[in-house]
Amino acid sequence: MKKAAFILILCIGLLLAWAAKDFPSWGDPQSPASSSPVASHFIANTGVDTEVPNMVTAVLADYRGFDTMFETVVVFIAGLAVFSILRGGPKNRTRDREFVVDFEPDLIVTNTVRLIVPVIQIFALYVLAHGHVSPGGGFQGGVAMGASFILIALSWDLKTALARFPIERCFTVAALGIVIYAGIGLLSLFLGGEFLDYAHLAKIFPVSPEMARYHAMLGVEIGVGFTVTAIMFALYASLSTDGRMRDGL
Amino acid sequence: MFEDGSIFNQLLVERLNYFIYVVLLLIGLWAMIAKNNLIKKLIGMSIFQTAIILFYVSIGVKEGATIPIYLPEHDPHGSHAQLDSNQTDLLSHGAKVLEASAVPNYTNPLPHVLMLTAIVVGVATLGLALSVCLRIYRGYGTVEEDELLEKLEREDSRKAGGSNKRRPRRRTPANKGGTAGQSKRGQTTEKTKSDKPTPRRRQASKSRTKTNGPAKEQPKSSNKENDKTKPVKRRRPAKKPKEDES
Amino acid sequence: MGLELFNTLILCLLVVVAVLSLWVRDLVVSAVVFAIYSFLMCLLWAEMGAVDVAFTEATVGAGVSTVVLIATVFNLKRKAKD
Numbered sequence: 001m002k003k004a005a006f007i008l009i010l011c012i013g014l015l016l017a018w019a020a021k022d023f024p025s026w027g028d029p030q031s032p033a034s035s036s037p038v039a040s041h042f043i044a045n046t047g048v049d050t051e052v053p054n055m056v057t058a059v060l061a062d063y064r065g066f067d068t069m070f071e072t073v074v075v076f077i078a079g080l081a082v083f084s085i086l087r088g089g090p091k092n093r094t095r096d097r098e099f100v101v102d103f104e105p106d107l108i109v110t111n112t113v114r115l116i117v118p119v120i121q122i123f124a125l126y127v128l129a130h131g132h133v134s135p136g137g138g139f140q141g142g143v144a145m146g147a148s149f150i151l152i153a154l155s156w157d158l159k160t161a162l163a164r165f166p167i168e169r170c171f172t173v174a175a176l177g178i179v180i181y182a183g184i185g186l187l188s189l190f191l192g193g194e195f196l197d198y199a200h201l202a203k204i205f206p207v208s209p210e211m212a213r214y215h216a217m218l219g220v221e222i223g224v225g226f227t228v229t230a231i232m233f234a235l236y237a238s239l240s241t242d243g244r245m246r247d248g249l
Numbered sequence: 250m251f252e253d254g255s256i257f258n259q260l261l262v263e264r265l266n267y268f269i270y271v272v273l274l275l276i277g278l279w280a281m282i283a284k285n286n287l288i289k290k291l292i293g294m295s296i297f298q299t300a301i302i303l304f305y306v307s308i309g310v311k312e313g314a315t316i317p318i319y320l321p322e323h324d325p326h327g328s329h330a331q332l333d334s335n336q337t338d339l340l341s342h343g344a345k346v347l348e349a350s351a352v353p354n355y356t357n358p359l360p361h362v363l364m365l366t367a368i369v370v371g372v373a374t375l376g377l378a379l380s381v382c383l384r385i386y387r388g389y390g391t392v393e394e395d396e397l398l399e400k401l402e403r404e405d406s407r408k409a410g411g412s413n414k415r416r417p418r419r420r421t422p423a424n425k426g427g428t429a430g431q432s433k434r435g436q437t438t439e440k441t442k443s444d445k446p447t448p449r450r451r452q453a454s455k456s457r458t459k460t461n462g463p464a465k466e467q468p469k470s471s472n473k474e475n476d477k478t479k480p481v482k483r484r485r486p487a488k489k490p491k492e493d494e495s
Numbered sequence: 496m497g498l499e500l501f502n503t504l505i506l507c508l509l510v511v512v513a514v515l516s517l518w519v520r521d522l523v524v525s526a527v528v529f530a531i532y533s534f535l536m537c538l539l540w541a542e543m544g545a546v547d548v549a550f551t552e553a554t555v556g557a558g559v560s561t562v563v564l565i566a567t568v569f570n571l572k573r574k575a576k577d
Binding site for chain 2: 502503506522529540545546551552556560563576
């Protein structure tokens, strides 16, 4: 088995290495990917179309908004699937673990976390809101926010974290994020544009079409942030307790 | 061997980055095929995925270009601030389409966007795969592939034989993870499929977990009701014998 | 022109760390070494100018996915056979 696998990957490796010699060299500005009209269009027109300095955010939330919306749905469905896979099935199969977690929350650790968590959450909100002009956005901010809840669960115990963010509320918040995203898309649909064509939001908000796109992108990122926050925490809570939602790591 | 134009020179000097992506990809692929442990397979899958993401991101690199965020002179907001800070109407008129000569100053943002979402979706799917691993462990007591195949084969042959005699699934010599109580479990509990866990359970719990106080006060014939009322917070009850045969 | 020394160094380290995370038998160690792999990858992307991707990898790859892996190993056997 291992020999067969080795021969197989050796063949694949030779094929790929053979193909690699036709690729452009490192950092070639004339490479097909860099000289494609799509990329050039994004670089040249993002500022005019959306006034967002960070092109990645603009392409993510505006030009390719459909893609990002369904990526968010994928994250949501994955979280739901983890929850239902671990929750269902044979019940009460209480097994012993190799590690016995038997401790009182440590004083130093909990007090440090008590100080750190607000900072992490404010940083997460900053990353989310400031994603237009600096690296960041809904995904990063959402993950940082989810990590703050995971940190609470790690330093106290899962019960403490679940008391602040119950698992039912996790999925409500995650669904709410997608509703926000799709709602902004539908709103622009009802205002006469296409789905996720944010420029038409200028009809009801007192801003120019470009700034409407700018602010709608913020709304979309907030939706993404909600979903990612909730799903990251639900993922941790489900996996560390084997779906029982108690006696976690 | 490394003179100009030879295949080695092309591959190992000029295009070393592609060579290393291929190596990383092969490491991941090899782990997915040949590793025995399912968690190791998943780590291999992540390495595979990261290698592909690395390939995509490196496609967008341009020599001498900066990150895909507008510099102050191209920043639409920056230009307005100089133009007119009072009139908000002028906001949209300040920005101009970037001239073609400035385009090579910025890295290609498109691969970044595609891969950014791929990373987040990657961790979600990794969590999904890990949850499937946990379910497999719940059902079969192992995540090693060979033990798993052996158990599945055993189960299949039992079904194919059509015999009514139910043999416990875990009664395999390959299962080294259990204790001495576990290997005998099948024989003793085969006849008593009642809801009453035998004292064996206590024995197993003593041997496997570092039990604390409440476990020792546990009465001999412990059942589920007792379990719920026990003031144990962190102790894991040991395996119940009867469920091995469901 | 071409690959810089920094990139080459990190690329070689990446291969080493990838092999190491698959080679160790302890799954917790494996997860932690995988976090190192993710962090090196993040460094490489930041150097390539993909700041958003690097940020995402730093939070997701080196942060959450390590925690999720360790949380899973907590419910499984810690030692792997190979």
